[in-house]
Amino acid sequence: MPASISRFASGWRTLVLAFALPASLAILGPAAFAADVLVVTDSHHPVKTxxxxxxxxxxxxxxxxxxxxxxxxxxxxQATAIVKRRLGSGGADLQRRIASAYQGVTDAWSLGITSIPAVVVDLRYVVYGEPDVARAVARIEQHRRTEP
Known part of the structure; x- marks a missing residue:
């Protein structure tokens, strides 16, 4: 390959990367930056995940x-017998749901969550009251860029 074509191809790749990388980051949005996102809420405060x-x-x-x-x-x-039967028929899935529910409460408490909805990123940053998780993560990422 002649040197002039090789330089053109190299410059073209650089130009493509210069536009493709920011465009792909914009498309991926906040999820591309946040490593660990935790959302704490309840059924009365729905969130957009x-x-x-x-x-x-x-x-x-x-x-x-x-x-x-x-x-x-x-x-x-009779009530005790029925509940025992329900617990038994729920099997491993029910046990997992119960354990996960109580572990979630413990995790939220240990993080010091004070209101909901709460969006926590990397167990370090939190945004309260924002029901749109992507917007909350974007706010956190903006803060991280200005104050690393």
Whole structure:
């Protein structure tokens, strides 16, 4: 390949990268920057997720408990038998849901979350009250760029 064509090809690749990289980062949005995103909310404060974040619903455990105790008879022995049967029939999936619900509450508490919705990035930055996770992450990323 002649030297002039080689220099042109090299310059062309540089030009393509100069436009493609910022464009792809803009398309990917905040998710391209945030390594670990955690969203803490409940069923009364819906959020618009962006995918890939961990979602903690603080009222998940009481909702599961309500499922287990729905339409129980007044007789305690019968009610106990029904709940045991429901717990058994739920199997590993139910056990996972219960464990995850309570672990989420513990994690939110240990992070010091004070209101919801809360979007936490890298266990270090938090935005309260923003229901759009992508916007909250973008605000955090802007802050990180100005104050690294």
């Amino acid at each position: 962006m995918g890939g974040e961990r979602l903690i619903e603080l009222d998940a455990a009481p909702r599961i408990e309500a499922e287990l105790s729905a339409e129980l008879p007044a007789d305690p022995k």
